[in-house]
Amino acid sequence: MPELPEVERGRRQAECTLVGRQIVRVAAADDRIVFNGVTPRKFAAALKGRNVVAAHRTGKQMWFELDQPPHPLLHFGMTGRFHIYKDGDPHPRFWKVVFTTDAGDCLCMTNMRRLGRIRLQDDPPNEPPISQLGADPLNDLPPASELVTQLARRRSPIKALLLNQSLFAGVGNWIADEVLYQAKIAPHRLASNLSPCEVGMLRKKLSAVIRKAVEVDADKHKFPRTWLFHHRWGKVRGAVTSRGEAIAHTTIGGRTTAWVPAVQK
């Protein structure tokens, strides 16, 4: 479930298992779609024997800083995640890459639907896609005044804009819907028509939702019960919020959007 909080969880998992350790072995699945711009065997050869200095994340992109380039860049797509287990245990189904450390731990990325990407770059923060990403709402959300200026020149529905990674890196479908619900803004409103007050509320909720989700390590069971998240897919028809308000479904920005007409104006 990889939006910013889930990817941050992955970064922390990588931090625990890889950082400060040496990669003694790399297994790379024969998948020319997920491995992008590098063959699986070249990827494995480049990483074997390297020491891991840090695990970084911007938006939904994650990369490991090694003691020398090139560095691996991972994107989970819709179905990617990490698994941690001991050396010798079987690889999980849909495994794409497994890093084994000198401590005997395995960090494995699985990717059932193959929309994830694994790349190798010399300078990840200064190369696409990371160099083209907008602000990461967890670390450097722009001041409200700046957001007001930016949104004023945008003509697309606010929901579509929230999904645009060059503006807010890391926001995905459920976060966009959650933030708009809590900010009481209808998803089809044009960004340029939002009042400064509404932009301020949007910014506040964007920060709050992401902060909370990261705080509970992206464990959905620990998300507050008042969040739209728990109710959006509850029933295909007749879904309601925790307060009994009707949830409507529509398509905006090419994605299914859940919203509450009684609350969002």
Next chain:
DNA sequence: CTCAGTGTTCAGTG
């Protein structure tokens, strides 16, 4: 059997 889906990219349009 059909289709939606927690994401990104790219061709096409205005």
Next chain:
DNA sequence: TCACTGAACACTGA
């Protein structure tokens, strides 16, 4: 050229 939209991508589970 820019901003934006919608389809394509891959494939499982409902």
